[in-house]
Structures are given as structure tokens and as C-alpha cells.
Amino acid sequence: xxxxxxxxxxxxxxxxxxxxxxxTSKNGKRLVYLDSAASSQRxxxxxxxxxxxxxxxxxxxxxxxxxxxxxxxALYEKARVKAGKLINAPKPSKEIVFTKNATExxxxxxxTWGLVNLGESDVILTTKMEHHxxxxxxxxxxEQTGCRISYLEIDSNGELILDDIESKFDGVKLLxxxxxxxxxxxxxxxxxxxxxxxKNGALVLADAAQxxxxxxxxxxxxxxxxxxxxxxxxxxxxxxxVLYGKEELLDAMPPFLGGGEMILDVTLEGFxxxxxxxxxxxxxxxxxxxxxxxxxxxxxxxxxxxAIGEHERGLLDYCSNSLKTTFGEKITLYGPKETTKRTGxxxxxxETVHPHDVAQILDDHNICVRAGHHCAKPLMYRLGLSxxxxxxxxxxxxxxxxxxxxxxxxxxxxxxx
Amino acid sequence: xxxxxxxxxxxxxDHYRNPRNRGTLESPPAIRQEGFNPLCGxxxxxxxxxxxxxxxxxxxxxxxxxxxCSISQSSASLMAQSVNGSTVPEVRKLIKDFKSLMSxxxxxxxxxxxxxxxLDPVDTDKMGELAALQGVVKFPVRIKCATLSWNTLLxxxxxxxx
Ligand SMILES: Cc1ncc(COP(=O)(O)O)c(C=O)c1O
Numbered sequence: 001x002x003x004x005x006x007x008x009x010x011x012x013x014x015x016x017x018x019x020x021x022x023x024t025s026k027n028g029k030r031l032v033y034l035d036s037a038a039s040s041q042r043x044x045x046x047x048x049x050x051x052x053x054x055x056x057x058x059x060x061x062x063x064x065x066x067x068x069x070x071x072x073x074a075l076y077e078k079a080r081v082k083a084g085k086l087i088n089a090p091k092p093s094k095e096i097v098f099t100k101n102a103t104e105x106x107x108x109x110x111x112t113w114g115l116v117n118l119g120e121s122d123v124i125l126t127t128k129m130e131h132h133x134x135x136x137x138x139x140x141x142x143e144q145t146g147c148r149i150s151y152l153e154i155d156s157n158g159e160l161i162l163d164d165i166e167s168k169f170d171g172v173k174l175l176x177x178x179x180x181x182x183x184x185x186x187x188x189x190x191x192x193x194x195x196x197x198x199k200n201g202a203l204v205l206a207d208a209a210q211x212x213x214x215x216x217x218x219x220x221x222x223x224x225x226x227x228x229x230x231x232x233x234x235x236x237x238x239x240x241x242v243l244y245g246k247e248e249l250l251d252a253m254p255p256f257l258g259g260g261e262m263i264l265d266v267t268l269e270g271f272x273x274x275x276x277x278x279x280x281x282x283x284x285x286x287x288x289x290x291x292x293x294x295x296x297x298x299x300x301x302x303x304x305x306x307a308i309g310e311h312e313r314g315l316l317d318y319c320s321n322s323l324k325t326t327f328g329e330k331i332t333l334y335g336p337k338e339t340t341k342r343t344g345x346x347x348x349x350x351e352t353v354h355p356h357d358v359a360q361i362l363d364d365h366n367i368c369v370r371a372g373h374h375c376a377k378p379l380m381y382r383l384g385l386s387x388x389x390x391x392x393x394x395x396x397x398x399x400x401x402x403x404x405x406x407x408x409x410x411x412x413x414x415x416x417x
Numbered sequence: 418x419x420x421x422x423x424x425x426x427x428x429x430x431d432h433y434r435n436p437r438n439r440g441t442l443e444s445p446p447a448i449r450q451e452g453f454n455p456l457c458g459x460x461x462x463x464x465x466x467x468x469x470x471x472x473x474x475x476x477x478x479x480x481x482x483x484x485x486c487s488i489s490q491s492s493a494s495l496m497a498q499s500v501n502g503s504t505v506p507e508v509r510k511l512i513k514d515f516k517s518l519m520s521x522x523x524x525x526x527x528x529x530x531x532x533x534x535x536l537d538p539v540d541t542d543k544m545g546e547l548a549a550l551q552g553v554v555k556f557p558v559r560i561k562c563a564t565l566s567w568n569t570l571l572x573x574x575x576x577x578x579x
Contacts, residue, residue, distance in 0.1 A: 356459070356486035356562065357425075364421050373458040386458040386484055415425060416433075416487060 009311045010303065012398040018043040018299075019396050029366040032401045037182055037210060037345050037392030038370050039232045042296060046235060049295035050288045061287055062261060062278070076287050079294035080277070083242045086297050087208070087227065088218040095250065097243040097277040098285055102209040103133040105228035105243035106176075108280060109205055110137035112253040113226075114174070120146040123171040125202070127152040127160060127188065128382045129181045132375040134207040134228075138176055147173075154382065158184035158335045165193075169200035177204065179211035179227075183374045183390065184335035185342035187211070191222050198223070203249070209233060213394070214312060214343040216305040219244055231289060235296030240289035243280070250276040257282040308395055312344030315393045319346055319402045326406050330413065334388060345392035347374075353416045355389040361415060365408040367401075423552035424559070425487065428495075432546075433487040438497035440480045442466055447478075448576045452569030454561055459485030461493050461566045465573040467505075474504040481566065488550075488559050493566035495547050500570065505579050508570075514544060515567055518551055519560055 016022045019041045024031050033041060059069035061076045077093065084092020099105040114137075118124070124138050128151050142149055152168060153161045158181065169175075175197040180187050194204045205226040208217055212229040219227055226249070231240035245253075255262050255273050259282035265272040273279045300308070316339045323331055327350070334347040349355065355371035362369055370390045373380045380386060391405060441449075442464035452461045462482040467475040479500045481493045496515075500508050518541070541548040553563045 354484075354486035354490075356488070356559075360424070360556070360559070361421060372456060377458070380458065386460060415421075416430070 009307050009314065010395055012311075012396060015303075016396050018045065020044060022396055026366045032365070032367040032404045034391040034393070034397065034401060034405060035368045035370050036213070036394035036397075037233070037390065039238070040213060040235050040394050041396065042232075042235050042237065042292070043299050045299055046237065046292045046295040050237065050292040053288050053291045058288070060284055072287055075294075076285065076290050079290035082294045082297045084244070086217070086301065087212065087229075087242075087244060088220045089244050090220055091247055094247050094276050095244055097245065097250070097280040098290055099228075099241040099243055099280075100239060100286070101232070101241035102207065102228045102230035103137075103241070105230075105241045106134055106205065106207065107137045108243055108256045109226050109228075109245070110141045112256050112280075113203075113249065114138075114141045115144065116254060118145045118147040118173055121171065122147045122173040124149045124174045124176055125152065125168060125172045125197075126150075126176045127178065128154050129158065129160075129184060129186060129376065129379045130176070130178055131182050131207065131209070132377070133209070134176055134178060134205075135378065151378075152177075154186075154379075157337060158186045159341070160186075160188045162189070165196060166200075169196060169202060172197065172200060172202040175202055175204045177206060179206050179208045179217070180214065180343045181335070181376075181379075182210045182345075183347050183376050183379055183388065185210075185345045185347075186336055187215070187341055187343065190224065194223050210343060210345075213300075214305075215309060225249055231293040231296065234293070235299050236293035237289045237296075240286045240293050242293075247276065250280070253280075255282070256280050259283045261285070303395055311395060312393050313339045315397060315399070315402065316342070316344055316346065318399050319391065319393075319405070322402055322406050323348060323409075326410065327413065330417065334383065344394070345390055347388040347390045349385065349388050350413065350417065353412055355387040357416055358389045358409070358412050361412045362405070362408045365404065365411075367405055367408050369405075420552075420555055424556055426549045426552060428546050428549035429487060429491045429552075432491035432494040432498075436481065436490060436494040438480055438494065438501055439482065440464075441482055442478065442480050447480075448573045450569050450573035450576060451483075452565050452572070454485070454489065454565050456558070456561060459483075459489040459562060459565060461485065461489060461569050463493075463566065463569045463573045465570070465577055467577065467579065474506070476502050476504055477508055478502075479570070485565070486562055488553060488562040489565045492550055492553075492563040495550065496566045496570060499545070499547055505574075508574070511547075512567060512571065515547060515550075516564075518544070518548070519554060519564060 057071045059072045061073040080096045081092045084096040089095045197204045203225040206224040208227050208229045213233045227244040229242050232238040262274050262279050262282040263271045264274050332349050336342045359371035372387050447464045447466040450463045460483040464480040466478050479497045481497045553559050
């Protein structure tokens with residue numbers, strides 16, 4: 001297989017130098033990281049920003065009057081604005097809440113807005129391809145409030161079935177939907193569905209954990225009411241996530257966790273909650289993580305979503321063609337057929353080899369892929385599978401990585417096929 | 418490659434490709450017990466019943482269903498092969514030996530042994546084909562695959578009140 005087909009939209013060799021982990025090797029084999037959908041790697045600039053923060057600035061935020069505390073607060077709030085601008089939030093300093101991860105962001109909405117606004121006669125509409133993070137919080141809410149949950153079906157290509165969509169919104173108070181499936185890569189028409197939801201009096205929560213790393217996300221244009229994403233998939237550190245919510249909604253919601261930072265006043269009898277977004281940020285927040293996330297966002301935006309999207313589509317085409325020509329009938333690829341309808345990942349399975357064994361043998365080649373149900377068990381049931389193998393791409397991947405993957409997979413099939 | 422060859426020994430691959438005692442038993446009277454590995458979605462279903470041997474010790478009959486990776490499925494097949502036709506005390510001894518085979522090495526890897534009593538050294542020569550699973554201990558993540566069917570068997574035995 002020649003690598004001359006390498007898409008030259010990005011200078012991957014140069015980019016790779018910014019990611020020290022990609023320079024490592026095991027038993028003489030360089031690291032081939034094809035699991036960025038689980039967590040991306042982070043560039044030196046993110047690590048340096050966090051180091052620099054701890055070396056020069058660290059103090060608790062929103063508390064001290066001394067200058068390093070003021071600087072820490074400024075850096076933390078600057079990161080908030082960066083996160084907001086990344087998704088074009090109209091009021092980034094108010095509408096962006098920092099959480100631990102996307103999961104916590106979604107739980108926050110379920111446990112505040114959801115508990116107050118949903119009752120037995122209400123329906124949460126979601127899809128059969130959600131990550132557990134955008135499903136279990138609603139199932140928990142169902143137990144607490146008696147609300148119902150209904151699901152939009154998917155077709156055999158992993159795309160939402162939109163026939164008769166209007167009727168699906170009967171009694172719906174919330175549409176909770178992924179913006180990109182972590183298993184299939186599918187990008188559902190969230191803008192269209194948001195219009196439909198609003199017309200029927202429902203709000204929309206978008207799980208953008210797999211979208212923000214790959215595509216320009218514009219909450220003003222989409223008009224979604226809530227949106228969640230997670231720092232460690234956008235080149236940032238672990239331990240930080242982002243919740244966007246429209247100002248008037250966040251204002252009206254009860255607080256989430258109680259403690260310092262989220263209050264204006266506390267007496268022995270009660271408390272008065274702080275303004276948004278701090279109302280939802282009880283306790284000392286992930287300050288260094290916010291700074292790191294800011295640097296990750298800077299890195300990503302300097303490269304630009306246009307180039308990222310084009311680069312990933314090139315890899316998607318190259319990878320799916322290589323898989324199909326090498327393994328023919330033996331392999332099944334999942335998800336939408338057209339690369340424009342999906343993000344940069346491919347789930348596949350071999351008829352005779354279990355994904356767990358695929359990943360194990362690839363590990364011997366120092367190739368990292370994900371095997372399992374990808375925290376999307378209802379989708380697996382729908383596809384009639386217990387697991388798939390998933391490869392996912394980022395800006396630091398190139399066709400050499402895919403060539404290495406194919407060589408590894410040939411050995412997999414030789415050993416176990 | 419040495420580690421991989423140790424994991425995917427011929428016996429393991431043979432049991433994966435040609436699983437023994439695969440099938441179902443009518444339940445009831447048999448116990449049907451499901452086991453899941455949440456990590457990888459592997460699923461093992463153990464069917465278990467005991468024979469009536471008059472005054473002698475009853476023997477266990479086991480069938481295996483489900484799907485999963487080569488390690489979980491071959492371990493289930495090896496387990497069924499050794500358990501089928503054995504008495505309850507024999508099976509208890511087998512389970513103990515198997516656990517030792519897995520957990521002795523867990524301690525070597527710095528983990529806590531699950532059960533102090535299981536730390537007796539096992540004589541792998543006496544374990545027959547089961548000993549082929551020994552290579553798994555070098556791959557800590559896969560130990561759960563190998564133990565899935567055995568834990569499910571234990572649950573089935575509890576259900577059967579033996
Ligand atoms: C679609 C989707 N939503 C939510 C999440 C949860 O992200 P986190 O674990 O960082 O909360 C993930 C992560 O795998 C995901 O893929």
C-alpha cells in the first residue's frame with residue numbers, strides 16, 4: 001500500500017512533533033494512536049500552559065485579593081470565554097458552566113432543570129445511538145419523576161429515521177440528542193430537529209462530545225438550549241467539561257451541588273445562590289484544567305475546523321477503502337456510507353474475530369484501537385452486536401497509521417480468522 | 418510476539434473455534450445463569466443441572482451459550498469440559514485451582530489477591546488443558562474474560578443450592 005495518497009491538507013509531520021507521546025515506541029514499534037474518540041492526545045502547549053499556571057500563578061479563584069489570585073481568576077474566566085467562543089455562545093461569560101466532564105454537564109441539567117420541569121405526563125425524546133452519558137441520567141430522572149422516554153430509530157446505515165417525525169414530539173418536553181455518534185460517526189440533523197422541538201414546545205440538549213473535536217459547532221445557529229462537551233477530547237486535560245445553557249434557562253434553574261462559590265449569602269437558616277455561571281460551580285473549580293482547555297482550544301482553532309474536517313474525511317476514505325479492499329467480505333463497516341455525513345471514526349467487525357482479540361493483537365503492534373460496546377449498549381443491541389472495533393482519527397494521524405493498522409489486522413485474521 | 422503466543426495457545430484457539438459442551442439444557446429443571454463482562458460486552462450463559470446417581474455423589478451436567486472473545490469463550494469451553502461429569506467436590510477443587518492459576522499472578526503484578534486461601538501453588542501438570550489459560554495472567558485486562566464463565570458457574574451452583 002503506498003502512502004502517496006496521504007492527504008496533504010495538514011502538515012501532519014509537523015503537528016506530530018507537538019505531541020510528545022507520539023514519539024514514544026514499544027519494542028521498536030512507534031505508537032499508532034487511533035483512539036482519539038475515547039480521548040485525544042494533547043500538545044505540548046497545553047501541558048506548558050498548565051505547568052506555567054502552577055509555576056507562576058496558582059491560587060484559589062474568586063477569593064483572594066492578592067495579585068496571583070486575581071491572575072488565577074482572570075485566567076479561569078478567560079478560559080470560560082474561549083470555550084464559549086469556540087461554540088459561538090452569545091454570552092460566553094454567563095452561559096458557560098465548567099464541569100468535570102460532559103457526563104457531569106448532562107447530569108447537571110437532568111438533576112436541576114429536569115427535576116423541576118418534568119412530571120409523569122412528560123416525555124424525553126432521545127435516540128437509539130446515544131452514549132450512556134446521554135441516556136442513563138434520563139433513565140435516572142424517569143425513576144425519580146415518572147416521566148417517559150421515547151427513542152428515535154436508526155436505519156441500517158446508522159442514520160436517524162425521520163419519517164413521521166412530527167408525531168414523535170407528542171408530549172415531549174426535552175429532546176436529548178447526540179451531535180455525533182461515538183460508535184457510528186453519524187451526524188444527525190440537530191438544527192432541523194431543534195426547530196421541530198421548539199415548534200412543539202420542547203427544549204433541546206445536544207451532546208457534542210464527539211462533535212466539537214471535529215466540526216465547527218455554533219449554538220447560536222443551532223439554537224439548542226443546552227449543549228455539553230468534554231475537555232479531554234478537544235486536546236485539553238481530563239477533569240474538565242463544558243455545559244452551555246441559554247442564559248434565561250440557567251437563571252431559572254435551581255443550583256446543582258451546594259458549597260462555596262455557588263452562594264451569595266449563607267445564614268443558619270438558608271442561602272442565597274450566586275449568579276450564573278458560578279451558581280453551578282460549587283467548590284474550588286478545575287482551574288489548571290480550564291487553563292489547559294483554553295490552550296487546547298487555541299491549538300485546535302489555529303489549525304481550523306475547515307482543515308480538520310477535510311483531513312479527517314481524507315483519512316476516512318483511505319481507511320474504509322483499505323479495509324474493504326484488504327478484507328472484502330470478511331469485514332463489516334458500520335455507519336453512514338457518505339463521509340460527509342460522519343465524523344472521523346470507523347467501527348467495524350470481522351465475522352470470525354472478536355473485537356477484544358483484535359485490539360489485543362494490535363496492541364502487540366503498538367496500535368491503540370477501542371474494542372467493546374463503546375458505552376452505547378442500546379445501540380449495540382439495535383445493531384445485534386455485543387461489541388465492535390473502532391478506530392478514530394485526529395489531526396496527528398496520517399495514512400502511515402492506517403497502513404500500520406492494515407498490517408496489524410492482516411496478522412489478526414491470520415491468527416484468529 | 419512471545420506474550421501473544423502465550424495468550425493464544427493452540428489449545429485456546431482450538432476451544433474457541435470448536436467449543437465443547439455448547440448448547441442449552443431445559444430450564445427448569447436446569448439452572449440458567451447469565452454472566453456479563455461490562456468492559457467488553459462478553460456474555461456467557463451457563464446451564465447447570467445434577468444427575469441422580471442413587472446413593473452415589475451426583476454429577477454435574479453443564480452446557481454453555483453466549484458470545485464473546487476467544488479468551489472468554491475458550492475458558493468457558495475448557496471449564497465445561499472439566500466440569501461435565503464431575504462431582505460437586507471435584508468441581509469445587511477445580512474452581513479453587515483455576516482461581517489460583519489466575520490470582521497468584523495477580524499478586525505478582527502488584528494486585529491484591531482476591532482470597533488468601535487461593536494462594537496455594539497449583540500443580541499445572543495436573544490441570545490438563547486448563548493450564549493453557551495460564552498465559553492470560555500476563556494480560557491483566559483479560560483475566561476478567563477468563564474468569565467470566567467460572568464466576569457464572571459459581572452463581573449457578575449457588576442457585577442449584579450445591
Ligand atoms: C458521545 C459521547 N457523549 C458523552 C461522552 C462522555 O464524555 P466524558 O466521559 O468525558 O464525560 C462521550 C465519551 O466517550 C461520548 O463519546
